[in-house]
Amino acid sequence: xxxxxxxxxxxxxxxxxxLALLYFVLPPYHAGVLPRVMVLSVYAMGYNxxxxxxxxxxxxxxxxxxxxxYGLGLTIQHLDFTPxxxxxVGLIAATLLAAIVGALALRTVGVAFMIVTLMFAxxxxxxxxxxxxxxxxxxxxxxxxxxxxLWGVDLSNETNRFFAALIxxxxxxxxxxxxxxxxxxRALVAIRENEARAEMLGYNVTRLKLQAMxxxxxxxxxxxxxxxxxxxxxxxxxxxxxxxxxxxxxxxxGGAGTTIGPFVGALFMFYLIDFxxxxxxxxxxxxxxxxxxxxxxxxxGIVGELRRRVWGWLx
Amino acid sequence: MMPKxxxxxxxxxxxxxxxxxGAGAAATTAPGVFGYAQAQxxxxxxxxxQVHRTGIGxxxxxxxxxxxxxxxxxxNDAGGINGRPIEIVAEDDGTDPxxxxxxxxxxxxxxxxxxxxxxxxxxxVYGSSPRAGELKLPYFVVSEGHHVASGALNRYTLQPxxxxxxxxxxxxxxxxxxxxxxxxxxxxxxxxxxxDHRDFFSAAIEAQGGEVVAKIAIPPTETSFTKYxxxxxxxxxxxxxxxxxxxxxTFVKEMGEFFGPSAPQIxxxxxxxxxxxxxxxxLQFLEGSYFWEGFPRYAQPNQTExxxxxxxxxxxxxxxxxxxDSADVSTYAHMFGCWETLYIIKAGMEASGYQGPAxxxxxxxxxxxxxxxxxxxxxxxxxxxFNGKTHQTFGLQYISKVEGGRLNLVHTTSLEDGLYEDxxxxxTKSF
Numbered sequence: 001x002x003x004x005x006x007x008x009x010x011x012x013x014x015x016x017x018x019l020a021l022l023y024f025v026l027p028p029y030h031a032g033v034l035p036r037v038m039v040l041s042v043y044a045m046g047y048n049x050x051x052x053x054x055x056x057x058x059x060x061x062x063x064x065x066x067x068x069x070y071g072l073g074l075t076i077q078h079l080d081f082t083p084x085x086x087x088x089v090g091l092i093a094a095t096l097l098a099a100i101v102g103a104l105a106l107r108t109v110g111v112a113f114m115i116v117t118l119m120f121a122x123x124x125x126x127x128x129x130x131x132x133x134x135x136x137x138x139x140x141x142x143x144x145x146x147x148x149x150l151w152g153v154d155l156s157n158e159t160n161r162f163f164a165a166l167i168x169x170x171x172x173x174x175x176x177x178x179x180x181x182x183x184x185x186r187a188l189v190a191i192r193e194n195e196a197r198a199e200m201l202g203y204n205v206t207r208l209k210l211q212a213m214x215x216x217x218x219x220x221x222x223x224x225x226x227x228x229x230x231x232x233x234x235x236x237x238x239x240x241x242x243x244x245x246x247x248x249x250x251x252x253x254g255g256a257g258t259t260i261g262p263f264v265g266a267l268f269m270f271y272l273i274d275f276x277x278x279x280x281x282x283x284x285x286x287x288x289x290x291x292x293x294x295x296x297x298x299x300x301g302i303v304g305e306l307r308r309r310v311w312g313w314l315x
Numbered sequence: 316m317m318p319k320x321x322x323x324x325x326x327x328x329x330x331x332x333x334x335x336x337g338a339g340a341a342a343t344t345a346p347g348v349f350g351y352a353q354a355q356x357x358x359x360x361x362x363x364x365q366v367h368r369t370g371i372g373x374x375x376x377x378x379x380x381x382x383x384x385x386x387x388x389x390x391n392d393a394g395g396i397n398g399r400p401i402e403i404v405a406e407d408d409g410t411d412p413x414x415x416x417x418x419x420x421x422x423x424x425x426x427x428x429x430x431x432x433x434x435x436x437x438x439x440v441y442g443s444s445p446r447a448g449e450l451k452l453p454y455f456v457v458s459e460g461h462h463v464a465s466g467a468l469n470r471y472t473l474q475p476x477x478x479x480x481x482x483x484x485x486x487x488x489x490x491x492x493x494x495x496x497x498x499x500x501x502x503x504x505x506x507x508x509x510x511d512h513r514d515f516f517s518a519a520i521e522a523q524g525g526e527v528v529a530k531i532a533i534p535p536t537e538t539s540f541t542k543y544x545x546x547x548x549x550x551x552x553x554x555x556x557x558x559x560x561x562x563x564x565t566f567v568k569e570m571g572e573f574f575g576p577s578a579p580q581i582x583x584x585x586x587x588x589x590x591x592x593x594x595x596x597x598l599q600f601l602e603g604s605y606f607w608e609g610f611p612r613y614a615q616p617n618q619t620e621x622x623x624x625x626x627x628x629x630x631x632x633x634x635x636x637x638x639x640d641s642a643d644v645s646t647y648a649h650m651f652g653c654w655e656t657l658y659i660i661k662a663g664m665e666a667s668g669y670q671g672p673a674x675x676x677x678x679x680x681x682x683x684x685x686x687x688x689x690x691x692x693x694x695x696x697x698x699x700x701f702n703g704k705t706h707q708t709f710g711l712q713y714i715s716k717v718e719g720g721r722l723n724l725v726h727t728t729s730l731e732d733g734l735y736e737d738x739x740x741x742x743t744k745s746f
Contacts, residue, residue, distance in 0.1 A: 029425035036417065129506045129535060138535075139437045139460070139507035140412065142445050142467055156449045232445030235438050236506075237412050274417070277407055281368045
């Protein structure tokens with residue numbers, strides 16, 4: 001086996017093992033932070049499929065995240081579903097929505113694609129408010145602890161929550177690592193690098209982009225459903241434009257088109273805000289400044305720069 | 316179907332693993348796990364203050380902060396709680412439910428706070444409450460949402476210092492029906508807060524023999540309202556409005572232009588104009604209209620000694636603005652809730668002999684056992700009755716009329732006007 005073949009898998013396996021170990025040695029606060037970061041990383045990894053690997057900048061991914069969240073939350077709240085089928089509904093909702101939005105939005109390119117996805121997401125946000133009788137709109141609703149027991153495991157327990165998040169994170173990470181090294185993944189990168197050339201080479205670019213959109217929406221939806229299940233809340237805030245911008249920032253910070261970049265970006269952003277908010281109310285200014293500096297001096301993001309400057313094998 | 320109510324724990328725990336790895340080494344990096352040992356009697360009681368410093372709730376947050384600081388200074392000057400001073404640990408939640416939950420975790424596991432307190436916006440309460448319950452951190456909200464009393468939250472979440480929107484709205488109906496008119500058109504934002512007003516007031520006015528002749532929901536993204544006013548039926552005797560957010564000034568101005576001098580009676584909730592000067596340009600049309608106030612912003616001729624002392628302590632002048640900046644108008648109708656909640660926490664900790672986090676359940680039981688709270692320096696807004704089963708307090712509501720550019724009190728409801736049937740009994744839920 002070539003050297004390049006095992007190092008990415010060792011990196012991913014090592015990251016998952018390290019996270020598992022960290023739970024036992026980190027102080028409680030930081031051990032509690034990681035599940036949320038992992039779940040949000042899943043969302044960012046879904047975003048990265050479309051943005052980092054396919055080169056399509058969506059400003060509407062909050063609709064997929066919230067479709068997963070509401071798919072799970074509403075079926076538990078109103079139809080008395082248990083977590084497993086509710087999670088499945090969340091995945092189906094996000095996937096179907098991604099297929100429909102993708103079929104329509106992918107008729108546009110560039111800035112128009114950004115605007116169309118933004119408009120679809122805004123429609124989703126307003127729909128969540130409009131159907132407030134069921135969603136409780138902006139206020140949202142809490143999912144009771146008794147409704148968050150998956151196969152006998154209480155996901156409101158700190159340890160169970162951590163490892164449930166880690167399992168989802170690991171599944172997503174390894175799936176993406178596999179996908180981006182497959183022929184499909186390489187075709188997506190070909191589209192990102194030169195769409196006209198990919199088309200000329202015989203790839204069905206439209207179909208590939210739609211498939212990327214669906215996969216991206218599915219993974220984002222998994223993140224949303226997991227957030228509701230693990231943290232007990234679903235609300236329209238997560239469908240707002242702010243939550244479409246966040247995965248873009250995480251991916252840019254961590255490194256677009258890298259497998260672990262979304263995790264690194266989400267982690268970096270969390271601690272940047274958490275730390276700076278202890279000193280100033282203008283913590284978003286600090287986050288913005290960090291983003292500007294990264295854009296100026298590390299345009300490929302943290303992991304992207306490491307790949308460019310030090311470890312060229314980074315996936 | 317999975318049996319509900321089952322509380323399974325994990326097969327392996329952090330503590331178990333830490334002991335395997337070497338408790339001595341781990342203890343140095345895990346103060347949150349081991350630092351909860353019985354608090355020293357001289358150590359401050361740490362209250363995590365979840366404050367809206369940024370985001371849509373920032374104006375409220377600023378005044379919640381000032382009220383909290385004033386109340387804590389007063390309590391500490393008088394000897395603190397059980398002889399221990401209060402230390403406020405403030406964290407900005409960005410008026411965001413995700414950040415709110417993160418802040419609750421920070422209070423519980425990083426700052427080692429005894430309790431959390433102070434949240435206003437309902438979506439932040441909803442986002443944070445599950446984590447407070449899981450971390451077994453008593454969470455005293457000052458939100459006026461119906462979330463607590465509806466049974467949607469958990470035993471660790473209480474709202475003892477401010478009435479909820481259902482009670483407030485219900486208490487308005489008798490006055491509106493008897494004095495302003497029985498045919499009401501409601502104009503409200505098309506999200507949860509507006510829907511609460513729509514549903515609770517519709518039921519309450521019908522109980523008074525009135526009716527809602529039109530319900531006009533306005534999307535939250537709307538910036539101009541002229542197209543909605545023609546939907547107000549001609550038979551309308553009272554327009555009930557509860558717009559919130561920065562568009563409220565445009566709303567009032569455009570409503571004034573629409574009606575001109577022949578307007579029906581107008582009744583609103585001051586939530587629309589908290590932290591806004593009532594004499595702001597464009598608000599002249601409000602002259603002669605009525606407002607619900609949680610606590611009269613302007614010092615009234617019959618001002619109580621309690622209001623006077625509270626106003627002075629917080630630094631609010633007789634017009635409801637900061638004593639140091641007359642343009643900095645307070646959120647007077649809500650912020651008293653922080654003051655009163657802190658005194659309730661003090662009373663609860665003293666009644667339960669609270670020493671440290673191990674006594675959190677005792678603290679909640681002590682608060683649940685509370686009932687009548689007479690008007691006093693601790694409760695300057697007025698007398699209250701706390702319902703331990705629903706974790707919600709009930710109290711007086713005020714109706715003011717805009718006259719000469721100030722809000723003059725015209726009616727004070729009875730406490731009974733705001734009572735309703737229990738919807739939950741939290742005391743039956745386990746800790």
